[in-house]
Structures are given as C-alpha cells and as structure tokens.
Amino acid sequence: MIIGVPKEIKEEEKRVAITTTGVSAFISHGHKVLVQKGAGTASGILDRAYEASGAQVLESAEEIWRGADLIMKVKEPQPSEFDYLRSGLIVFTYFHLAASEELTKLLCKKKVTSVAYETIQLDDGSLPLLIPMSEIAGRLSLQVGAWCLQAENGGRGILLGGASGVRPGKVVVLGAGAAGSAACQVAAGMGAYVSVLDVNPSKLRYIHDILGGHVTTLMSNRANVEEEVVDADLVIGSVLIPGAKAPKLIPRSLVRIMKPGAAIVDIAIDQGGCAETSRPTTHHHPIFVEEDVVHYCVTNMPAIVPYTSTYALTNATLSYGLEIADKGFPWAFKDNRALAKGLNTHDGKITHEGVAAAFGLAATPLEEVVGR
Numbered sequence: 001m002i003i004g005v006p007k008e009i010k011e012e013e014k015r016v017a018i019t020t021t022g023v024s025a026f027i028s029h030g031h032k033v034l035v036q037k038g039a040g041t042a043s044g045i046l047d048r049a050y051e052a053s054g055a056q057v058l059e060s061a062e063e064i065w066r067g068a069d070l071i072m073k074v075k076e077p078q079p080s081e082f083d084y085l086r087s088g089l090i091v092f093t094y095f096h097l098a099a100s101e102e103l104t105k106l107l108c109k110k111k112v113t114s115v116a117y118e119t120i121q122l123d124d125g126s127l128p129l130l131i132p133m134s135e136i137a138g139r140l141s142l143q144v145g146a147w148c149l150q151a152e153n154g155g156r157g158i159l160l161g162g163a164s165g166v167r168p169g170k171v172v173v174l175g176a177g178a179a180g181s182a183a184c185q186v187a188a189g190m191g192a193y194v195s196v197l198d199v200n201p202s203k204l205r206y207i208h209d210i211l212g213g214h215v216t217t218l219m220s221n222r223a224n225v226e227e228e229v230v231d232a233d234l235v236i237g238s239v240l241i242p243g244a245k246a247p248k249l250i251p252r253s254l255v256r257i258m259k260p261g262a263a264i265v266d267i268a269i270d271q272g273g274c275a276e277t278s279r280p281t282t283h284h285h286p287i288f289v290e291e292d293v294v295h296y297c298v299t300n301m302p303a304i305v306p307y308t309s310t311y312a313l314t315n316a317t318l319s320y321g322l323e324i325a326d327k328g329f330p331w332a333f334k335d336n337r338a339l340a341k342g343l344n345t346h347d348g349k350i351t352h353e354g355v356a357a358a359f360g361l362a363a364t365p366l367e368e369v370v371g372r
Helices: 019-029 047-052 061-067 079-084 101-109 131-148 178-190 201-214 222-230 252-256 267-271 308-327 331-335 353-358 365-371
Strands: 002-005 032-036 054-060 070-072 090-093 111-114 169-176 193-198 216-217 234-237 263-266 287-290 293-298 343-346
Touching: 002 061, 019 032, 019 047, 019 308, 032 047, 032 061, 047 054, 054 061, 061 079, 070 308, 090 308, 101 343, 131 178, 131 234, 131 263, 131 267, 131 293, 169 178, 169 222, 178 193, 178 201, 178 216, 178 234, 178 252, 178 293, 193 201, 193 222, 201 216, 216 222, 222 252, 234 267, 263 267, 308 331, 331 365
Parallel strands: 002 032, 002 070, 032 054, 070 090, 090 111, 169 193, 169 234, 193 216, 234 263, 263 293
Antiparallel strands: 111 343, 287 293
C-alpha cells in the first residue's frame, strides 16, 4: 500500500502524522511512504531524515493525496483539501465529525473511508489514540489557564499557587478522563485548590488514590457543577462522549454568575465544547471574553508543543496504521474490533452511531459494512 503524509495546513498546526521511526516501520512491511516537503520541519524532523528512513519526499500536497491509498494526517481535511477526497481513499486522522456536519456529508458524498483516531476504542472503553493528546492537552490546560488569569488578558489577576499569606486559586476540572486526570496532577503540583467532577466513581477513585488529599473528588450532577463552577477561578472542561458532541454542562446562565475575570479552558471544543458560550478559537487568537469570563477554546491545543505531540501520536497510531496497510479494507476492521470502532464513514454510509446522531442521520451497522 502507498501511505501519504501531507503537510498539515490547519492554522498553526505544526504536528506531523508520522515520525521517521513510523516511516521505517511501513517500509519494513513492504509499503511505500510519500511525505510532503517540509511536513515535519516544525516538529524537528527534516526532509533528509525522512529520506534516510526510506520515504520519498514530494513537493506538493496534490502529489501526496493523488498518489496514496492511505492518507495519515493529524487534523481533519481542510476546505482546500476537499478536492483531493475520492472514492476508495482511506483517511486516518483526528476527524471529530460530530462537530462538523459539512465534512461528514462531504465524506459520504465522496465515498471516502474515514477512520477517526478519536473513536478507536478498546473493550475496556479506553481510547488509545486519544489518550496521548488528551494527556498533553490536560497538562497544557493549566499552562494556558494560568495565562488567561493574568490581568492583561482580562483575567482576575490570580496566581494559581497563591503566595505566602495569600489563598491559592481554585481550579475546577469537569471530567476525570485522561485530560482531566492530567489537569488535576498539574493543578495540584502548582499548589492550587483543585476539585474534579465526573459521573464515573471509578475514575474519581483513581484520582483520589494517586493524588490523595490534594484534590477533592465529586460526583458530577447539576447541583455540584453549579456550586463548583460559581466558586472557580479556572474551569477546565474535559468531558468526552466518544464520537459524539460534548454535553453542555455549563449553560450561559451559569457563566453569567461566575466570578468576573474567571477563565474557562474548554478542551472539549473539538467536539463542540462543554460550555454554551464556547466557540472555536485559534493559536493566533486563542481567547475571547464572554459574560466577563475569559474563554480559551483552541481546537488543536497539542500543536503548541509539536515535538512532544508528534512523537506521542506516532507511538499510539503506528500499530493501527500498519494493520490497515497490511490487511486493507475490510479485513483490518474485521480482525480488530477496536479499529472497527474507528470507522466513521465508508462508501457513502455513516458507520458511527455518535456521528450520525449528532445530525439526526441514519447510521449503517458496522457488520453490514465490514462483514461479520
């Protein structure tokens, strides 16, 4: 199979889908890898390093897309790439289709086989290709959240760790998954007062066990969310329903009564966001103030640290990419139930229930698409 790795063109996206180690692995399995010139530069991977690992470096995106059977990306196809989509092409990337009806319908119209990193799911419910980026986003959320709280950004002027004789700031984390757990660890390490809410007692128990008395764990319900958010200096929104829109846990009415100058970092913005007031932002213009609250809603947070993110991503995606390339469609999806859950569209059909439900469309059962 021919694997294509185009340069990411989403605004301020500096990651790349494959490292040189990944290229070497595909080559050793008998595949061919095409990498667009400059694709890895921002992640510290030069073209000559890709060539040394066996890849063919090509000048244009069109050469990559037209020549590949399997496209590996980091972010969903952008409008300038839509013309490259075609029937039979497999695209393996973060899609977050529940937040984009336009792209979902286009993938169906073009009969693209779309495999989403974020919906590949193991039998225990974990999301192996989302976890590394969620962990990075969770750690970053405190870094950017502390910046949002600075007075020049419209924040309260709060130092999260406090100072001698001065109370620390309060951080509220909604969701105790990979992102939320990472956020809790960093927030506690900074010396902030931290509370985390989730509907899953097991996740709360895990955080309680590893962080002890440094974090308050609470069951997520309307009353607890309201009480904690109103008292927060910084709210981290890290709730996730695999493949579906994020629940709106923070309505505008609640944002309106938060402390003036408080901040919300909405990690869930890729899936629509968990605050009613959230809207996607970019690294160039990462924040806005709504209802006197600073919002940070960048849709590709890990792109701030492309070196770390690129290597963490390849560590997670490589085995699945190899399976797709080695076995092709539909056999790779028949043999691997976790990978099958990553299939979002194929031959004009939506195959993920969460994506279909987001737009009131019909989903075709996986069994009908890949066979039993």
